Amino acid sequence: MAKKAEVSVEERLRALYDLQLIDSRVDEIRNVRGELPLEVRDLEDEVEGLNLRMEKLNDSLTIIDDEIKSKKNLIEEAKTLIKKYSEQQKNVRNNREYNSLTKEIEFQELEIQLAEKHIKEFKVQIEQKKEVISETKDRLKDRTAHLKHKKGELNEILKETEKEEEALNSKSEDFKKKIDERLVNAYQRIRNNVKNGLAVVAIERGASGGSFFTIPPQVQVEIASRKKVITDEHSGRILVDAALADEERVKMNKLFAKLSK
Known part of the structure; x- marks a missing residue:
């Protein structure tokens, strides 16, 4: 002092x-350097968001595929039951048993129709999601290329100025000590x-x-x-x-x- x-x-x-x-x-x-660091950060956030979106879209496709498989299994089970009930109808002892089996067959046929309807809806969803995935993939490719370019620009500027900036900051601290x-x-x-x-x-x-x-x-x-x-x-x-x-x-x-x- x-x-x-x-x-x-x-x-x-x-x-x-x-x-x-x-x-x-x-x-x-x-x-x-200007706005470059902010641009790079914004692009990194955008690319990360697009990658996350792609991940969620692909996950949803997997879920829909699983739903379609489940519905197809349900159809096969219903067909098996229809065949079984049809065979049983040949050996019924009265109309009540026959009508009961007929109702079971009708129910299984409705289950098949409903499952087929759901499968069609799922396939429409798949096409829609594939379209979104394609658009997102193109956007991701474009943004990733832009990010690479901007990072290159920033790294070049940093390479040229980082050493000088560090030296200047050190000098700034030295001069503050004189005051x-x-x-x-x-x-x-x-x-x-x-x-x-x-x-x-x-x-x-x-x-x-x-x-x-x-x-x-x-x-x-x-x-x-x-x-x-x-x-x-x-x-x-x-x-x-x-x-x-x-x-x-x-x-x-x-x-x-x-x-x-």
Whole structure:
């Protein structure tokens, strides 16, 4: 803590601006990746969903096939019973027994008709499901190919930028250690609240970077003196003078060029 207290305001401002340049460079790298990671994740979810759908459709086909087999077995059993009752009718002793067997035969014939009706319905369902399976298979093939392509794109970008991003994140942590915690927290808070992530900006043509609000000449002189940390009253951003910003940009660009090799 004692060491941090000895750091001058100017050194802290330089460290803050360097930190901003590093974090902005990381933002640039992530912008190059853009929406690709989200696209890949969405495609992975879609492919997984389609595979699950295919699995359920195939399972339902198996169930329908089992139902058809069951109905065919029922038909065979009914035919066996009809044959048995028809034989028994030849040996009946009275009309009551004959009529009873006739009713049994009629019942079994109805069972056969009902089973055949169900088999026809099941076969229609099979055709419908096969059509859906075919469409799903085509969709799955298309989405899987698209996923492979997008993963390839993402891996290429990651290969090019991952090493640099890791090095930059490490440098970001190093620079944070040069600045007192209160100021780092303020920097992070401002950075999170602004759209472009710029918490520290240089004065450009008498206004804070990216702003149309003019900084009063007296405040500009104070900023250029580098005696205290000054924030823009309109945006809340920390302000540095253009000369300091130019010096730090030159220094950090050399670092970026080194890290990107």
